[in-house]
Amino acid sequence: MSEYDNVWLVIPAYNEGQVIAEVVEGARKTFPNIVVVDDGCTDDTAQHVMTTGAHLVRHPVNLGQGAALQTGLKYALEQEGAEYFATFDADGQHQTADVEKMVALLREGEADIVLGSRFIEQTGQVPWIKRVVLRTAAAVSPTARKLKLTDAHNGLRVMNREAASRIKITMNGMAHASEIVSFLAGSDLRVAEVPVDILYTDYSRAKGQSLINGVNILFDISLRERNRR
Amino acid sequence: MNHLWIQLILVVAAVAMALLFVRRWDAANTRAWKRIAFALFVIANVVAILWPSGVTKLATALGVGRGTDLVLYLMVIAMGFLTLNTYLRFRSLEKKLTDLARTVAITEGVRHNSDRLDTPVGSDH
Numbered sequence: 001m002s003e004y005d006n007v008w009l010v011i012p013a014y015n016e017g018q019v020i021a022e023v024v025e026g027a028r029k030t031f032p033n034i035v036v037v038d039d040g041c042t043d044d045t046a047q048h049v050m051t052t053g054a055h056l057v058r059h060p061v062n063l064g065q066g067a068a069l070q071t072g073l074k075y076a077l078e079q080e081g082a083e084y085f086a087t088f089d090a091d092g093q094h095q096t097a098d099v100e101k102m103v104a105l106l107r108e109g110e111a112d113i114v115l116g117s118r119f120i121e122q123t124g125q126v127p128w129i130k131r132v133v134l135r136t137a138a139a140v141s142p143t144a145r146k147l148k149l150t151d152a153h154n155g156l157r158v159m160n161r162e163a164a165s166r167i168k169i170t171m172n173g174m175a176h177a178s179e180i181v182s183f184l185a186g187s188d189l190r191v192a193e194v195p196v197d198i199l200y201t202d203y204s205r206a207k208g209q210s211l212i213n214g215v216n217i218l219f220d221i222s223l224r225e226r227n228r229r
Numbered sequence: 230m231n232h233l234w235i236q237l238i239l240v241v242a243a244v245a246m247a248l249l250f251v252r253r254w255d256a257a258n259t260r261a262w263k264r265i266a267f268a269l270f271v272i273a274n275v276v277a278i279l280w281p282s283g284v285t286k287l288a289t290a291l292g293v294g295r296g297t298d299l300v301l302y303l304m305v306i307a308m309g310f311l312t313l314n315t316y317l318r319f320r321s322l323e324k325k326l327t328d329l330a331r332t333v334a335i336t337e338g339v340r341h342n343s344d345r346l347d348t349p350v351g352s353d354h
Contacts, residue, residue, distance in 0.1 A: 037334070053346065057338035059330050071331045075338060078351045172327055 002032055006083035007103055007158075008076035009034040012068030013049075013090035015041050019203060021048040023092045028053055030096045033082070035075050037068040066176030070169040077165055085164040089155045091203060098196040102158035105192060112189040113163040115149065116156030116196035149193055153177045156196050163189050232292040235302065242306040246313055263314075270307070 009031050013020055024034055034054040038046045040062030049056045057075050059068065069087055076082050084106055086099050094116075102114040118134070134153055155177070159167070166187065171179045184191050249259065277284050277300075284296035293299045343350040 035338075050345065055338065055342045055346065055350070057334045057342075059334050061326070061330055063327055063330055067327050067331070071334055074331065075335050078335075078339075080349075080351045170324070172323065 002030075004031050004100075004103070005033070006081050007031055007033060007086065007099075008079060008082045008084070009086045009088045009099070010069060010072030010076055011036045011054075011088050011090050012039055012065050012072060013037065013041065013045050014039045014062065014065070014068070015043045015045060016090040017041070017043040017045045017048050019092050020045050020090055021052055023090060024049060024052045024054045026092075027088065027096050030100065031086075033076075033079070035072050036090070037072040037075075039063060039065065039068040064172035065174060066169045066179070067172040069176060070167075073164050073167065073169075077161070083161055084158060085161070086158040087155060092201065093199045094156045095197050095199070098156060098194070099158060102156075102194055102196075105194065106158060106160050110190070111192035113157060113159035113184065114192045114194055115151070116154040117149070117151035117193045118154060118196065118198050119150040149181065149191075151193070152181045154196065154198075234291040235293050235299070238291070239302060239306070242309070246309050249310075250313060250317075266310075 009027055011020075011024065011027075011034060013036050016023075020036065024036060028034055032053075034052075036045075036049045036054050036056050038049065038056060038058040040059045046056060046058060055075070057071060059071065072087075073085055076085050084103050086102070088094050088099065098116060102116070105111060105114050134151060157180070166189070167180060167183060169176045169179060281296070284299060286296075288294065288296045288299035291299065293302065339350045342348075
């Protein structure tokens with residue numbers, strides 16, 4: 001038994017075979033419950049996950065990170081005793097210490113969802129071009145402004161059951177981050193933001209989304225309204 | 230020459246496209262309109278083939294110089310609707326595929342994980 005028995009980590013993974021086992025085992029030292037969503041990987045990610053104690057859910061085809069997150073959340077919500085849900089990156093850039101901090105905040109009952117931010121405390125680890133783009137994205141996004149968020153595109157989030165069951169990610173691709181933020185802005189859920197450390201390793205840098213992909217995200221978002229039935 | 234008619238038609242078509250984009254595309258009455266549009270298209274084809282000078286007469290009446298130009302304009306409109314239709318159809322297919330894949334993934338996951346991890350795995354909420 002651990003004090004984090006009611007916490008579930010959701011890790012979407014697409015071709016992360018190189019690092020996934022290490023990331024999962026590292027996180028499992030603190031969080032016993034982990035579900036990795038294999039988003040139709042073409043590498044050996046699934047085999048690596050099976051060497052660990054994490055749950056594995058496999059999309060039969062590649063759908064995108066947003067879809068993988070939603071699948072993972074749905075799976076975790078169905079597990080007995082699950083109360084807190086964290087979305088965690090597969091490439092090792094998130095720290096379990098940050099998740100502990102965020103869970104503690106939720107347990108105090110002050111918020112329904114806690115988002116990680118790279119910009120509350122200047123850690124100097126974020127590459128400057130990324131910093132400019134992400135800060136601009138947060139500043140021009142009306143929903144992020146409404147919630148007073150400093151970082152609308154951080155993959156590290158921890159939420160309680162209420163928030164997890166109400167979030168429905170429909171943007172399969174990378175636009176889900178903005179989708180979640182705009183959903184939160186329109187809901188009565190209490191949102192908090194805490195500083196987190198992101199490790200920009202060579203691996204995560206190479207795997208990370210390129211800035212040009214921001215164009216795709218903007219396009220997807222502009223079309224989202226009509227898809228919300 | 231009076232360009233008003235063709236301008237009106239083109240603007241209405243553009244607005245209709247924008248409206249369809251933000252409204253439900255697969256609603257039954259939208260589908261009916263698509264069928265009506267298709268029927269009109271077929272009739273217009275037959276008329277244009279049997280009576281080529283009619284197209285030019287119509288074009289002149291609408292304020293377009295030549296029949297060829299009118300056909301070009303209408304083709305642009307048709308092309309726009311077609312692209313939109315295809316895009317929205319893909320979106321709706323993608324949603325269905327996602328729901329299907331998610332159901333398969335979770336059902337399989339529950340089965341495999343309870344075997345592999347030797348713990349009960351919930352799925353019946």
